[in-house]
Amino acid sequence: MTASFTLSLKQAWRRADSMLCVGLDPDPARLPAPLHGKADATFQFCRAIVDATADLVCAFKPQIAYFAAQRAEDQLEALIAHIHAHHPGIPVVLDAKRGDIGSTAEQYAREAFERYKADAVTVNPYMGFDSIEPWLAHAGRGVFLLCRTSNPGGADLQSLDVSQGVSQGLVGHERLYERVARLASGSWNRGGELGLVVGATVPAELARVRELAPELPLLVPGIGAQGGDVAATVQAGSSTDGTGMLINSSRAILYAGKGDDFAAAARQAALETRDAINRFRRPQP
Amino acid sequence: MTASFTLSLKQAWRRADSMLCVGLDPDPARLPAPLHGKADATFQFCRAIVDATADLVCAFKPQIAYFAAQRAEDQLEALIAHIHAHHPGIPVVLDAKRGDIGSTAEQYAREAFERYKADAVTVNPYMGFDSIEPWLAHAGRGVFLLCRTSNPGGADLQSLDVSQGVSQGLVGHERLYERVARLASGSWNRGGELGLVVGATVPAELARVRELAPELPLLVPGIGAQGGDVAATVQAGSSTDGTGMLINSSRAILYAGKGDDFAAAARQAALETRDAINRFRRPQP
Numbered sequence: 019m020t021a022s023f024t025l026s027l028k029q030a031w032r033r034a035d036s037m038l039c040v041g042l043d044p045d046p047a048r049l050p051a052p053l054h055g056k057a058d059a060t061f062q063f064c065r066a067i068v069d070a071t072a073d074l075v076c077a078f079k080p081q082i083a084y085f086a087a088q089r090a091e092d093q094l095e096a097l098i099a100h101i102h103a104h105h106p107g108i109p110v111v112l113d114a115k116r117g118d119i120g121s122t123a124e125q126y127a128r129e130a131f132e133r134y135k136a137d138a139v140t141v142n143p144y145m146g147f148d149s150i151e152p153w154l155a156h157a158g159r160g161v162f163l164l165c166r167t168s169n170p171g172g173a174d175l176q177s178l179d180v181s182q183g184v185s186q187g188l189v190g191h192e193r194l195y196e197r198v199a200r201l202a203s204g205s206w207n208r209g210g211e212l213g214l215v216v217g218a219t220v221p222a223e224l225a226r227v228r229e230l231a232p233e234l235p236l237l238v239p240g241i242g243a244q245g246g247d248v249a250a251t252v253q254a255g256s257s258t259d260g261t262g263m264l265i266n267s268s269r270a271i272l273y274a275g276k277g278d279d280f281a282a283a284a285r286q287a288a289l290e291t292r293d294a295i296n297r298f299r300r301p302q303p
Numbered sequence: 304m305t306a307s308f309t310l311s312l313k314q315a316w317r318r319a320d321s322m323l324c325v326g327l328d329p330d331p332a333r334l335p336a337p338l339h340g341k342a343d344a345t346f347q348f349c350r351a352i353v354d355a356t357a358d359l360v361c362a363f364k365p366q367i368a369y370f371a372a373q374r375a376e377d378q379l380e381a382l383i384a385h386i387h388a389h390h391p392g393i394p395v396v397l398d399a400k401r402g403d404i405g406s407t408a409e410q411y412a413r414e415a416f417e418r419y420k421a422d423a424v425t426v427n428p429y430m431g432f433d434s435i436e437p438w439l440a441h442a443g444r445g446v447f448l449l450c451r452t453s454n455p456g457g458a459d460l461q462s463l464d465v466s467q468g469v470s471q472g473l474v475g476h477e478r479l480y481e482r483v484a485r486l487a488s489g490s491w492n493r494g495g496e497l498g499l500v501v502g503a504t505v506p507a508e509l510a511r512v513r514e515l516a517p518e519l520p521l522l523v524p525g526i527g528a529q530g531g532d533v534a535a536t537v538q539a540g541s542s543t544d545g546t547g548m549l550i551n552s553s554r555a556i557l558y559a560g561k562g563d564d565f566a567a568a569a570r571q572a573a574l575e576t577r578d579a580i581n582r583f584r585r586p587q588p
């Protein structure tokens with residue numbers, strides 16, 4: 019762990035020449051056959067994926083729900099400790115989508131940063147800035163705010179036009195997710211460690227977020243199993259230096275193989291995804 | 304546990320003649336002296352509060368962050384099992400404010416309903432209806448959507464005017480939290496087990512939500528430590544039969560006493576809060 023998530027992410031982009039983030043969503047129903055019946059199968063599975071792909075990624079993103087539903091918090095702790103010990107410099111983004119206020123938010127921040135020792139976390143912005151502030155008190159840790167999510171229902175609230183009667187001088191419309199991007203890129207970004215979660219399924223919206231938040235790291239789910247187009251995603255979301263994104267793939271990598279070869283198959287899928295991303299990256303400086 | 308959260312809540316309102324919900328937010332820094340140093344102090348503290356107040360409440364609301372930050376998930380499981388075993392019929396609302404999609408949301412629902420055996424849960428609506436649907440697959444369990452939260456920053460997004468260019472025939476404005484209330488009271492409420500979280504700090508907004516969602520149970524934090532006014536809250540949020548709310552108090556009850564008398568002090572505080580609420584309730588049918 020370095021003193022700044024943003025800095026360690028920039029180093030990881032360069033070191034691995036990669037914007038691929040591997041999502042660790044260990045579904046017990048989909049674990050490969052050799053692990054069936056083992057008490058710590060979840061940890062063993064994720065550790066094998068991590069060790070097989072670590073040189074190809076800019077970050078790992080464990081999803082806490084898959085551990086919590088199985089009463090496997092200890093395996094999540096062990097997994098993150100393994101990443102820090104054996105792959106130092108690769109940031110861990112804990113995908114928890116927490117969101118609460120005051121002393122409760124402080125407890126969630128302790129859970130993510132002190133208990134699990136994550137370098138960054140995903141947070142839901144619906145409760146406003148004072149629900150984000152307690153996370154920012156942990157200097158150097160990253161906070162990715164949900165902005166425009168990749169699911170069809172993401173539009174239900176996030177795409178509502180909020181420009182009415184608010185900003186008098188505003189030309190055109192502003193959607194709720196654009197407001198979140200504008201705030202995260204501006205007054206909310208105390209400490210400079212905010213990022214945004216933006217789905218890959220609508221490249222025009224990803225491009226709009228990049229326009230509103232030119233400097234923020236974007237965590238982008240939705241390629242692979244969710245069907246987003248790699249070329250359009252990279253072109254829409256990259257920052258001017260050809261980096262700026264954590265393009266997440268979970269299932270397409272985790273479950274590339276079903277038998278003894280699952281880790282090798284995951285590596286092959288990760289390699290192909292990284293290279294597909296790199297084919298469309300802007301030239302690096 | 305009955306077959307329906309909504310039904311068991313209605314029974315609890317009548318049985319205890321109470322709309323008080325006691326929030327179980329066990330802050331390790333504030334536990335009473337007699338429990339200091341005990342390995343399961345969190346469980347013992349909450350159990351004592353539960354046993355001292357059970358006949359005065361319509362529900363208990365444990366806040367999961369306080370357990371997760373302390374690696375005390377087993378104590379939360381034990382606490383909810385204790386409530387179900389010793390105070391049957393009192394619903395447990397797990398305050399977790401989860402929000403995710405697809406298979407991840409299914410894992411969170413398993414965590415809340417299968418692992419912890421909560422009767423209802425709080426959920427963040429920012430990701431839209433398909434993030435709520437997996438919870439509704441658990442028939443008879445309640446889901447409280449965040450609507451208008453009691454913190455000052457709640458207005459940052461929730462109070463934005465979303466009426467622009469959406470509903471042509473709409474008279475006046477519609478705020479984001481009003482849209483959430485309207486959807487939760489309408490097309491989103493498949494199964495009839497939705498409720499809303501609405502803060503007590505702005506009674507006019509609570510009244511507006513009650514108008515938009517006349518039948519939905521409202522979980523109302525913000526009285527007591529957060530300063531909301533009991534009379535205004537009850538008048539603004541009650542349904543026509545004088546029930547309809549879970550008025551939550553956490554710190555003012557949990558930490559009413561600091562020494563050996565903490566449970567008795569909590570009971571006294573709960574009794575006074577219940578009676579204060581009842582003074583302002585509309586006549587029951």
